[in-house]
Amino acid sequence: MEEPDISKLNQSEIEELQKKNCVFCHIASGKVPARKVYEDNECVAVLDINPATPGHMLLMPKEHYTVMFQVPERALDHIFVIAKGLSQAGLKAFQSKGTTIFAANGVAAGQRAPHFMLHIIPRTAGDSAGLYIPSRAFPEKEAKQIAAALSTLLGGKTQEEKAVAAEIVKEERTETAEKPKLAEKAGKSADLDSLTEFLAKGGRKGGGK
């Protein structure tokens, strides 16, 4: 029914449509009943109706985001801190021996509902609910390329390295210590901009390729 319409809609109209039809938005707002185990202003946790184990929870932001990449940093931080709390709640409630925390971003990753969520699965011995992560041989050559590309993109620095970099900038510009900080900030936001741009281009419909 909606298929022919979608091609005519623009990005924001499609998002609106998704929100309107999103079961998990309805669960978050209380329109669709669910077994809520936790709720605050930003997120809600409900029991999964097809649980891997008793107490299998779905923790999601109330706001509609399809994948993790779209969730603002502050909201995601909050979700992970709550996930930590829910994991602990699972440990206490079921005397579990651990928690599997799982998220799928994108259809290729096995995502089913277009609303970002964390699965929090309390685990006990012999529950056969394991997500076995297979292991393959380490592709040394390929890994070198990937590592190089990733470290350029992520560009992490420790305090020590920052101090060295700041010294260099200081020498070059003989200005106050404010400068390197500013330069660093600018670098970060540019990085994020390029990421958002990339997502806007290829983030939809499985990234192409």
Added chain:
Amino acid sequence: MTCQYCDALKAKEWVVYEDDTAAVMLHKSPAMPGHLLVMPREHFTIMEQTPDAVVRKLAALANKASTSLLQVLGASGTNVIIENGTGAEQQIPHLSINIIPRVEGDGLSFQWQPKKLSDEQMGLAELQLKEQTKSLGVEPERKEPIRLDDNKAAGETVKKSDYMTKQLRRVP
């Protein structure tokens, strides 16, 4: 006892990002090429032991790492998996977030067998969890400023060491 991840962090072995709190490294037994591990620099075994500030940092970094995999590898999705505790197949006792790049038809599948639970069983699980999440309901926004003021007040009158021992005595 040495920790494999602590050693790898020290050796900077396949570390693609590090700051003072957290690091990202390539998994040495990857599910897919580009399989990343996001972990705290300090040794914490499970999430429950990890301070909130560090958890926040890990969350932001996991998201960043996940996004960069799309860019670098042209992946069309990612899985984010934490094996939290030995009961959850955790092999190395150092908290880490697995970020696995995914493409359609890559042969990977993370699916569990759904359990058929009765309404009663579901209801019981709900009650048991709600009991435990009560204290979790405290809004972090409201709590933090109060805490800061408390610390300030305590810092003015009590020496830091005294304050720490006081805190320790509180734990039963």
